[in-house]
């Protein structure tokens with residue numbers, strides 16, 4: 001991302017934002033209204049921007065790159081089964097039936113994300129946690145170059161959220177993909193990310209996650225976790241309060 005600028009009604013929202021994303025999870029944090037969703041919309045090409053967005057040294061384009069978005073409301077197709085919701089996007093993209101390898105990938109996704117038992121149900125027949133996992137499976141099924149998560153875990157209660165985090169990480173480890181995770185939840189940012197992109201005053205500052213040296217599965221119980229969370233919360237309050 002080089003000098004990305006977005007203005008709405010002549011008001012700058014993001015100004016000269018420059019950062020890169022490698023094969024890692026970057027958590028995008030910042031106060032409400034700072035421009036987190038705007039950043040995702042700019043990356044998706046939905047709003048006009050100036051500057052260049054690059055991914056792995058190549059200018060980002062929906063023609064050459066595959067982007068997958070998991071929105072907060074999941075955006076599932078209510079008239080399609082779970083299996084179809086997951087398989088449809090890759091199928092449409094290549095205008096024909098899934099290859100055996102892709103079908104195997106979809107099956108693997110349903111197994112890892114615990115969806116095999118509900119494959120033939122419709123979204124309206126699922127719990128919120130199951131719907132969220134279908135949305136994650138659908139995004140991974142595209143084999144994206146960049147995965148965008150916009151508050152994708154925030155509708156879940158704390159217990160379901162912890163399960164969803166674990167399943168997401170299990171899938172991510174099998175299929176590592178450059179990921180931008182927009183979240184209000186600093187715990188989630190510390191648990192899942194490799195780096196933090198802190199947005200403020202139209203600018204962004206990329207930082208290593210202070211827990212980056214600790215395996216993601218061990219962070220929640222590590223003695224540094226709560227001190228680092230308190231530090232980040234304090235900084236967020238000081239900076240954004």
Ligand SMILES: Nc1ncnc2c1ncn2[C@@H]1O[C@H](COP(=O)(O)OP(=O)(O)OP(=O)(O)O)[C@@H](O)[C@H]1O
Pocket residue numbers: 008009013030031032033034035036037038039
């Ligand atoms: N279509 C639009 N036209 C004009 N202004 C907009 C438009 N969409 C968003 N904005 C403004 O741009 C700013 C950034 O909005 P955005 O939704 O990106 O913030 P956010 O950081 O994602 O907020 P939240 O954490 O509350 O979801 C806000 O001030 C918002 O009012």
